[in-house]
Structures are given as C-alpha cells and as structure tokens.
Amino acid sequence: MVNITLNDVDVTLGRRTVVQGVNAAFGAGTLTGIVGPNGAGKSTLARAMLALVPAHGMVEVDGVDAAAMPRGELARRIAYVPQGQTLHWPLTVERLVGLGRLPHLAPMSRVADVDTAAIERAMARADVLELRDRIATELSGGERARVLFARALAVEAPALIADEPLASLDPGHQIDVMDMLRAEAAGGALVIAVLHDLTLAARYCDRLLLIDGGRIVADGTPAEVLTAERLRAVYGIDARIETSGEWPTITLFGRASA
Numbered sequence: 702m703v704n705i706t707l708n709d710v711d712v713t714l715g716r717r718t719v720v721q722g723v724n725a726a727f728g729a730g731t732l733t734g735i736v737g738p739n740g741a742g743k744s745t746l747a748r749a750m751l752a753l754v755p756a757h758g759m760v761e762v763d764g765v766d767a768a769a770m771p772r773g774e775l776a777r778r779i780a781y782v783p784q785g786q787t788l789h790w791p792l793t794v795e796r797l798v799g800l801g802r803l804p805h806l807a808p809m810s811r812v813a814d815v816d817t818a819a820i821e822r823a824m825a826r827a828d829v830l831e832l833r834d835r836i837a838t839e840l841s842g843g844e845r846a847r848v849l850f851a852r853a854l855a856v857e858a859p860a861l862i863a864d865e866p867l868a869s870l871d872p873g874h875q876i877d878v879m880d881m882l883r884a885e886a887a888g889g890a891l892v893i894a895v896l897h898d899l900t901l902a903a904r905y906c907d908r909l910l911l912i913d914g915g916r917i918v919a920d921g922t923p924a925e926v927l928t929a930e931r932l933r934a935v936y937g938i939d940a941r942i943e944t945s946g947e948w949p950t951i952t953l954f955g956r957a958s959a
C-alpha cells in the first residue's frame with residue numbers, strides 16, 4: 702500500500718512556473734487520469750511526484766518527503782513509465798524489461814529467481830513475450846511503448862505512474878493497457894496515468910484531474926469533470942457528453958467558435 706500527497710506544490714522550470722498550487726491526495730486501489738491540453742503541466746506534475754523535478758510545497762510518499770527519500774526506495778514504491786522515452790543501448794527486450802528489477806537488487810548482485818519470475822510476468826502482461834530476443838532499439842514505436850510498459854510492470858511496485866502510456870499504440874493495445882492499469886488498481890495499486898484520449902479516460906478512470914495552466918481546474922469522477930463547458934474552456938473544443946450509460950461518452954464536433 703502506498704499513498705501520495707501533494708501540498709501546495711509549485712514547480713518552476715527555467716523562469717516559468719509550470720505547476721501552481723496543486724493540492725491532491727492519491728491512495729491505493731484507484732486509477733486516476735491526469736488530463737489537460739498540451740503544455741498544461743501534466744508530465745511535470747507526474748515528475749514532481751517522483752521527485753524528478755524540484756518542487757516547492759511538499760510531495761509526500763507514505764508521509765515522507767519524496768525529495769528526501771532515497772532514490773532506490775522511491776523507485777521500489779512507484780514504478781514510472783516516462784513519456785516518449787528514447788532508447789540508446791541495443792539491449793534485448795528481455796534485458797530491458799529486466800532493468801525494472803534494478804531497484805530490488807543490491808549492488809553487483811545477480812538476478813534471482815524472484816526477479817526472473819517478475820520479468821516473465823511483466824512481459825506476458827504487456828504482450829511482449831514474442832519480442833523477448835529482439836533488440837529494443839529496432840522495434841516499432843508501439844512495440845517499444847509496450848516494452849517500456851513491461852519494464853515498469855516488472856518493478857511490481859505498489860504504485861504506478863504512466864505518462865501517456867497509450868501514445869503510438871493501436872486501438873487493441875490501447876485497450877489492453879487501460880485494462881492493465883485498471884487491473885493494477887483493482888489489485889490494490891495506486892495508479893496514475895497521463896492521458897489525452899478523453900473517451901478512454903472517461904471509460905476506465907475512477908477519478909480525473911483536469912489540469913490547465915499548471916493548476917487543477919477540476920478533480921472528481923469522469924462524469925463530474927468532463928462537461929461540455931469545461932472542454933470548451935480548457936481545450937477550445939465543442940463536444941457533447943452523454944452521461945446516461947455506464948461511463949460518459951464524448952463526441953467531438955470541432956474547434957469551438959469564438
């Protein structure tokens with residue numbers, strides 16, 4: 702079990718404050734989607750939770766200041782799928798997924814049976830077993846995205862933060878990844894995903910944080926957060942939201958007229 706609390710968090714990059722006054726708490730067993738337009742500060746907020754960018758205010762993981770937590774401990778508690786990561790080394794897929802076990806290994810120690818089993822599970826769940834002997838730098842964008850997702854699953858951490866895990870995936874694999882995120886949350890994990898697909902976010906997430914200009918502009922269930930007025934104000938689009946079904950469905954009409 703793990704929890705993440707943000708108390709009045711600001712992040713300044715260069716001379717710009719890109720996350721401002723964010724207060725939110727995340728607990729076990731919930732899938733939260735972070736949505737908002739390009740440049741809203743979603744990735745920066747995710748990175749602040751992982752202490753990858755310096756933040757003002759307080760980011761607490763299990764009641765401890767994340768910035769003061771040893772990196773290995775933080776990495777064992779929160780697995781991370783970064784946005785659009787470039788791969789530099791020609792590792793096999795299996796070796797790359799195996800890097801997810803690094804936070805569990807003592808320096809210079811070898812991969813143990815428990816690690817091998819976790820790597821196998823992660824590759825199976827991310828549907829990359831057939832790619833295991835391929836060189837990761839030679840994969841297609843979608844194959845690479847699934848391998849990087851598998852690397853995060855291999856950590857078997859109680860929390861998972863995935864930054865745009867659906868980018869480059871075909872519709873079938875998008876649904877597979879959303880099913881996996883849901884299953885992680887149903888199994889008791891704290892799961893946060895930065896998403897652009899509002900339809901999938903609405904269908905799968907328990908909670909949405911809508912970010913604009915570095916601030917939370919709405920926080921609640923998808924039906925509470927996704928209103929036509931907000932989509933117009935935040936994204937500048939005209940949309941119809943149907944809330945009569947099991948989850949809200951969104952039909953996009955186009956750019957909102959001024």
Ligand SMILES: Nc1ncnc2c1ncn2[C@@H]1O[C@H](COP(=O)(O)OP(=O)(O)OP(=O)(O)O)[C@@H](O)[C@H]1O
Binds near residue numbers: 737741745746
């Ligand atoms: N290193 C940096 N120095 C200065 N500004 C930065 C830096 N990194 C990001 N930014 C700016 O911070 C803002 C928020 O960026 P961020 O990547 O968090 O947005 P995002 O909501 O994830 O966007 P997208 O949906 O396009 O991925 C953007 O305006 C971006 O240009």
